[in-house]
Amino acid sequence: MLEGKKIILGVCGSIAGYKSATLVRLLVKAGAQVQVVMTKDATGFITPLTLSTLSKKPVLVDYYKNDTGEWNNHVELGLWGDLMLIAPASANTMAKMATGLCDNLLMAVYLSAKCPVYFAPAMDLDMWKHESTQTNVAKLVKYGNTLIPPGSGELASGLSGEGRMSEPEEIVDFLSTEIKKKLPLNHKKVLVTAGPTYEAIDPVRFIGNHSSGKMGFAIAAQLVKLGADVTLVTGPTALKSGMGIKRIDVTSAAEMLEACTANFPNTNACVMSAAVADYTPVTVASQKIKKQDAGFNIELKKTTDILKTLGGMKQPGQVLAGFALETNDEEQNAIGKLQSKNLDFIVLNSLNDKGAGFRTDTNKITIIDRDLQKTVYDLKSKDDAAIDICNKVTALLTA
Incomplete structure (x- = not known):
């Protein structure tokens, strides 16, 4: 289902960022083209070099390239993608998505995207359960975005419960199933x-x-x-x-x-x-x-x-x-x-x-x-x- 698809992968500042490497590898293995866009905080958890090597494309972090001043055109990126996936989606980024706050390249791409948007939250149990986070998730779904629900298990804090990002294999299966639902011969x-x-x-x-x-x-x-x-x-x-x-x-x-x-x-x-x-x-x-x-x-x-x-x-x-x-x-x-x-x-x-x-x-x-x-x-x-x-x-x- 993902063969030939152009996927914008947004990576946010979260300990679950290490899963992004496996996610990129699986998406590329499935035949997708992957363009990674990272927040600056995300680069502290996993390096752009790792993701660019796996995706075979330069990872984008800033609005423009410091050495040349060349603009990373968020409008063109928003038009390029067949789908946008934000994984891990931090509480901070989801709050920005819900309110339209645009203070980094990833948010500019999100607000420019013409394609379906999926988001896979990753945070600690109390952050996930907080009313403000749940309100933001509800808004994002109301806006037409698709939630990839977090899983339950041991969290980075040592607590155990809901909030951990879905495993990369589960995300790929989720995307494939969602795409298949819209195809003319689904269930045939x-x-x-x-x-x-x-x-x-x-x-x-x-x-x-x-x-x-x-x-x-x-x-x-x-x-x-x-x-x-x-x-x-x-x-x-x-x-x-x-x-x-x-x-x-x-x-x-x-x-x-x-x-x-x-x-x-x-x-x-x-x-x-x-x-x-x-x-x-x-x-x-x-x-x-x-x-x-x-x-x-x-x-x-x-x-x-x-x-x-x-x-x-x-x-x-x-x-x-x-x-x-x-x-x-x-x-x-x-x-x-x-x-x-x-x-x-x-x-x-x-x-x-x-x-x-x-x-x-x-x-x-x-x-x-x-x-x-x-x-x-x-x-x-x-x-x-x-x-x-x-x-x-x-x-x-x-x-």
Whole structure:
């Protein structure tokens, strides 16, 4: 949820400032860009050098740089951030936030911020419980800021109770959950298939195809960005799935069928992009077949059509999409597949289009829906093609 997000992290004067190092590291690890803004008091608890090293950006403390006089533009910073997080938020800083007192760079950035603001208080038990602090917290929430509640435990004073800043891992989880709540596919479960299947001939050899799985993996990653809970059933591939994806590895068409039929009933949508084998050997040799005769025949039988099976299981409200990779009569074949398998839309691509098909980083797709409305897209990266496909899924699920 935090990948690519631009985060302004405000660090205030508090013993909990040492947690800021871990917080910055976790945010950067999650793929966020982090700009740290510190109060002068905060630099007494943790050095700007530490946080600049972890964030890979200069830490800002003053309105301007003493050596050059260059202005640290708080207005630009307020526009830059996708979200602002003040952690630790001291009682002093929260009082300034509540009253609009602006006597340092952090407060100037806060008052200029156009993005959502989160604050994680850190102070001793009596300070946290004091009526003035609670009044300021209530004001901040009323202003539209989001409180990340403090935890309970041993405090720096030696007392034990509420007031300690939430742990960095808890803050990252909190931010991810809050961001996900606002995404269009939050609480939606989507099943995606990807890659080839391998149909064993003997312990060494198999029948397979050239699918790399890139398209399905790109779709799964984009669905996560839209807030969906994604289950990815993938055939053999060297690709790595990203965070937030429940991955199920399979080898054969029969294994993919089992995984899909087990997971499909509990999903809101399914995008079947895997290149599943249409045929599998009738008999699998228990030992490696030796090369002897000039000719060699393998008897094959049809595999179960997974897409058609799911189409027969589909309930009202579920969205089911398939792929059609064609070499001739492309549109006619795709429409036939769309209608015979009870799909909501089909993604057509042709091996006649340069840059489309297996083992490429690009794809050229046409989406045809059940009303036979056709949308033709230009050649794009598979990541961008995934956006088009997932936008169609989103439109159907949120209609």
